[in-house]
Amino acid sequence: MGVRVNFENNLEELKSKITEMGELSVVALERAFKALKTQDVEIALKVIEGDTAIDNLEMDVNQFTVWIMAKEAPVSRDLREIIGILKISSEIERVADFAVNIAKATIKIGNTESLLGITNLEKMKDVSIDMLRKALQSFLEExxxxxxxxxxxxxxxxxxSGQTYKTLTTYLSEHPEQTNQLVQLLFVNRFLERTADHVTNIAESTAYLMKGQIYDFNS
Structure with missing residues (x-):
């Protein structure tokens, strides 16, 4: 097998791991929000337990990329691709962490009348997952x-996020007895907003990988 063919095969294996991480993170976000919406602690606990698999995949990607860099000494676009994969795996792991944080917020809220309906949190979740799927597709298809x-x-x-923050803080001033749930929902609002930030970082890393220049899609 030629050196180039071997390198390409290694890259495909890395991309496969990135795809698996992404798919698991989508599932984690969906489950975490389902737990929040239905106030199901059992589902929330499963999200927390499942994070280990994503962490392990990130470790595999990190170790494999270090091995490739030592063995192949990639330069130019090949090096950009390796660095891009490292960055993307880190961003996906952070997205999975936010799913865990949402699950923990669900547990802290407990069994009480849900105020989720006054927020835009479900819309934020849906858009964030759409973003993650598009970012991964962008990476795989360049x-x-x-x-x-x-x-x-x-x-x-x-x-x-801005609308939800305003709604929740206003409601909090009028209903201090709901402080626990409202504070947790404010945290969830922040978790989802940060999820979108990290997914955007994936898209920026993909653009850098292809074009060799820094992109800022947040501006």
Whole structure:
């Protein structure tokens, strides 16, 4: 097997691990929000337990990329691709951490009348997951138009986040007896807003990988 073919095969294996991490993170976000919406502690606990698999995959990616860099000594675009994969795996792991944080917020809220309906949190979750899927597709297909679309969608999440923050803080001033749940929902609002930020970072890393220049889709 030629050196180039071997390198390409190693990259495909790394991309496969990135895809698996991404799919597991989507599932984690969906389950975490389902737990929040239904106030199901059992589902929340499963989200927390499942985070280990994503952490292990990130460790595999890190170790494999270090091995490739030592063995192949990649330069130019090959090096950019390796660095891009390292950055993307780190961002996906952070997204999974936010899913865990949402699950923990659900447990802290406990069994009480849900105030989720006064927020835009479900819309934020839906857009964030759409962003993550598009970012991963952009990475796998090297599609810069999809990467830019991710950046545009982040603006939507930011708008929902601002509206939700205002709604929750106003409600909190009028209903201090609901402080525990409202504070946790404010945390969830922040977790989802940060999720969108990290997904946008994935899109920016993909763009860098393809074009060799830094992109800021947050501006």
């Amino acid at each position: 599609n810069i138009l999809l990467a830019k679309e991710v950046g545009d969608l982040e603006d939507e999440v930011d708008q929902y």
